[in-house]
Amino acid sequence: MVFDKETMLWLSGNEAIALGAWEAGVKVASGYPGTPSTEIMGNLARYEGVYAEWAPNEKVGLEVAIGACFTGARALATMKHVGLNVAADPLFTAAYTGVRGGLVILNADDPQMHSSQNEQDNRNYAFAAKLPLLEPSDPAEAKEMMIRAYALSEQLDTPVIVRITTRIAHVKGVVKKGTRCELPEPTIEKMPAKLVMLPGNARVRRQAVEKRMEEARRLAETLPENRIEPGSGTRGFITSGVPYNYVKEVFPHAPVLKLGMVWPLPEQMIRTFAASVEELIVVEELDPFIETHLKAMGIACHGKDIIPNQGELNSFIVRKAVDPDSIGALFEPLPLPMRPPNMCAGCPHRGLFYGLSRLKDVFVSGDIGCYTLGFLPPLSAMDACVCMGASVTMAHGMSKALGKSGEGKIVAVLGDSTFMHSGITGLLNAVYNNSYASVIILDNRTTAMTGHQDNPASGRTILGTEAPALDLEQLCRALGVKRVVVVNPHEVEVTRKVLKEEIASPDLSVIISRAPCVLLPEEVRRKKPVYFTNLDNCTGCSLCVQMGCPAISWTPLTPEEAMARGYREKQKGFAQIAEVQCAGCGQCAAVCKFDAITRREEQ
Amino acid sequence: MKQSGNILFSGVGGQGILLASELTAHAQLAAGFDVKKSEVHGMAQRGGSVEAHLRYGEKIYSPLIEPGTADILVAFEILEAVRYLPYLHKDSAVVVNTQKILPPSVALGKAIYPENILDELTARQIKVVAIDAFAVAESVGELRTANVAMVGAMSNFLAVSPEVFLQVIENTVKEQFREVNKKAFAAGRAAVYA
Numbered sequence: 164m165v166f167d168k169e170t171m172l173w174l175s176g177n178e179a180i181a182l183g184a185w186e187a188g189v190k191v192a193s194g195y196p197g198t199p200s201t202e203i204m205g206n207l208a209r210y211e212g213v214y215a216e217w218a219p220n221e222k223v224g225l226e227v228a229i230g231a232c233f234t235g236a237r238a239l240a241t242m243k244h245v246g247l248n249v250a251a252d253p254l255f256t257a258a259y260t261g262v263r264g265g266l267v268i269l270n271a272d273d274p275q276m277h278s279s280q281n282e283q284d285n286r287n288y289a290f291a292a293k294l295p296l297l298e299p300s301d302p303a304e305a306k307e308m309m310i311r312a313y314a315l316s317e318q319l320d321t322p323v324i325v326r327i328t329t330r331i332a333h334v335k336g337v338v339k340k341g342t343r344c345e346l347p348e349p350t351i352e353k354m355p356a357k358l359v360m361l362p363g364n365a366r367v368r369r370q371a372v373e374k375r376m377e378e379a380r381r382l383a384e385t386l387p388e389n390r391i392e393p394g395s396g397t398r399g400f401i402t403s404g405v406p407y408n409y410v411k412e413v414f415p416h417a418p419v420l421k422l423g424m425v426w427p428l429p430e431q432m433i434r435t436f437a438a439s440v441e442e443l444i445v446v447e448e449l450d451p452f453i454e455t456h457l458k459a460m461g462i463a464c465h466g467k468d469i470i471p472n473q474g475e476l477n478s479f480i481v482r483k484a485v486d487p488d489s490i491g492a493l494f495e496p497l498p499l500p501m502r503p504p505n506m507c508a509g510c511p512h513r514g515l516f517y518g519l520s521r522l523k524d525v526f527v528s529g530d531i532g533c534y535t536l537g538f539l540p541p542l543s544a545m546d547a548c549v550c551m552g553a554s555v556t557m558a559h560g561m562s563k564a565l566g567k568s569g570e571g572k573i574v575a576v577l578g579d580s581t582f583m584h585s586g587i588t589g590l591l592n593a594v595y596n597n598s599y600a601s602v603i604i605l606d607n608r609t610t611a612m613t614g615h616q617d618n619p620a621s622g623r624t625i626l627g628t629e630a631p632a633l634d635l636e637q638l639c640r641a642l643g644v645k646r647v648v649v650v651n652p653h654e655v656e657v658t659r660k661v662l663k664e665e666i667a668s669p670d671l672s673v674i675i676s677r678a679p680c681v682l683l684p685e686e687v688r689r690k691k692p693v694y695f696t697n698l699d700n701c702t703g704c705s706l707c708v709q710m711g712c713p714a715i716s717w718t719p720l721t722p723e724e725a726m727a728r729g730y731r732e733k734q735k736g737f738a739q740i741a742e743v744q745c746a747g748c749g750q751c752a753a754v755c756k757f758d759a760i761t762r763r764e765e766q
Numbered sequence: 767m768k769q770s771g772n773i774l775f776s777g778v779g780g781q782g783i784l785l786a787s788e789l790t791a792h793a794q795l796a797a798g799f800d801v802k803k804s805e806v807h808g809m810a811q812r813g814g815s816v817e818a819h820l821r822y823g824e825k826i827y828s829p830l831i832e833p834g835t836a837d838i839l840v841a842f843e844i845l846e847a848v849r850y851l852p853y854l855h856k857d858s859a860v861v862v863n864t865q866k867i868l869p870p871s872v873a874l875g876k877a878i879y880p881e882n883i884l885d886e887l888t889a890r891q892i893k894v895v896a897i898d899a900f901a902v903a904e905s906v907g908e909l910r911t912a913n914v915a916m917v918g919a920m921s922n923f924l925a926v927s928p929e930v931f932l933q934v935i936e937n938t939v940k941e942q943f944r945e946v947n948k949k950a951f952a953a954g955r956a957a958v959y960a
Contacts (some may be wrong), residue, residue, distance in 0.1 A: 164798060164799060164800045164824065164825075165798060166795040166796065166798070173791065173792065173795060173801075277806050278806075301802070301829070329806065330804060330829055330830065333804065333805045333806060334802060334803065334804045334805075334829040335791065335801075335802065335803040335804075335805075336801070336802045336803075336826075336829070337795070337800065337801070405829075407827075408827035408828040408829065409827075409828055411827040411828075412827045412828040412832075477828065477830045477832065478828045478830065478832050479832040479833050479834075482832075491834065493833050493834045493852050494834075494851045494852050494854055494890060495851070495852065496849075496851055496852050497848055497849075497851060497883075497886060499845055499848060499849055499880065499883075500845070500869040500871045500872050500877040500878075500879065500880075501869060501871065502778065502813075502814055502815040502845070502846070502849075502869040502870070503814050503870065504779070504813055504814035505813040505814070505870055507813065539870075540870075540874070541874055705875075708873070708874060708875070711870065711874070713813050713870070713873065715873065716868050716872070716873040717873060717874060717875035718875075719875050736875060
């Protein structure tokens, strides 16, 4: 293969999708960051002629895209799989209105939950909402399918879902460059019978949905993205998306029906293919989506009886499932200390969770973000985490269930971006319905977990230009919160005192824990002090170690070693700061009672 | 020239694995191969174990390396070399940076960082090349080039000529860091047989 720089690019799936959207002439795009979908919007925003934005949540993002498509412009909404749950409300009714300009919902599933709280298979949404769904196998196809998706959307008058997974989004491959297509300018056009979904109109559109899906089913039979790749042997595979690669890798000569459009299915093509092989195996990740429909068609096949329905697949799993005798011996893994992710050195969340970890009998209702890592030892200061924004609502529910006995014991913790995503309505509910649960907003001035996207409180747009910054204190007061306190979580002792007081209070209070993420570029650049350990003063109390900072490590000592170092015989070890890793937050110095941690001059 | 191969990069979030795998991918593309590379972002990046899979050949389908088929493992940390043992085969080469980064359980004193753990690899007849990438980087005057020094060390096991790598650095690295990275690559390459 010759990599020709004039015509080819080396892109991740997410970069390729952004390029595909641009080539397809997308004019408006909106989304909320979520691994593995995040980089699509960041890349798309940089293209000429595209308006792209971060929305506070996926429902907002999809509605923005729907509105844009009602003007005849091509529009895109991006989200991770759980984001489509949030956007499901507009999704199901946009299926009825249909579109004017093309509308694509780019949905990124995360089999294996590399960075997610569940691994739902969102192909099921296509079935449930009656929408066509395309599924590419690699970055090159992902780009081309974006262009196809817009053509289909306008041809069939429907939103189209493009479903990718982590192994498209964060896989890099060779992609062919194209050019942006010219489209007519958007206009205002009133078409209430199509766009106003009240029962009388909706019943008519309901029929249009069925008619369109019928047409889509016919179209699927000749769509180039659905293709039979002839081969030799009696065993044939039906597959789609990333698993197609694993089939080709393991059985390069076998006949394959590759489905680029997974809903609706090309039934005639499937029957023809099934009749041409003796044994039919469906290879798909997560749910038996294709398999179930094949079985409903009366076609016998193997599927989830041999292929796992959990976690992501790879060529090894497919090989083992289909041809177990071909597997050779592997080296066994060795038992090694695990290396889970951890809050960074200097992370402001640590100071807050340290405070929470010191409060006995307090239930911490948590949320989705870097700070979910507050669950891990040694801080172990999170007791529940379900979905975006649920910290506040769950805490309220607990307060109502527990009544008097839960007073002073329930606290919700969520990040600034998560609060704006779906915490605000929960807080409104808690105030309105007289909750006593406290709410902590971890305001680190960014959406950190997904790679520092701006948000409505950061004062900047996706392109870094100035934007109005939401005043969280004022908003909370406007919602009716009487007690709003702001703390700097690096001031560990002050924070601990405030937590104690506010959580104990019988009234709902909001504590805003405010300090910027240490990984923000301006924080990385800022000159910071460094702390070091005076080993002579260390008594081995391990209080600093209990903060779980990656820059602090514990060295165990035998009684002889302790005495050789001039410590008491009983001292079990000492803690030490790795200065190269220290981010200068000073939290450890604040908890040390023995003057063993000292600030070096700024450098 | 070898017609296909699998290179696994492993280490700890923040060690520069993505840049190292990126340079290698560009070198393989320049050598005329099809290439796919797989990474994981998001929560996995916060100081946890990270990996990048790179596969090259005439036509690559799967973006993931199968267990037992990694020809080269480039490990940026000792434990992260041994963790990927099931991916290796008896003819694999492991290029490992001798840096130790303590996992949280070790830093908390709840677990021990195993001593001489690389012996587990050599005991299985796997070729292990241990280099002190920080010392190499220091010798060229920029500690942050340790990852490129690792690429240099690894390049000894690839048929792609070092000139191709140097050209890739020329094309992809910002001007002010180009020369020092070229030096780090050359020093890393030389470190293997030093």
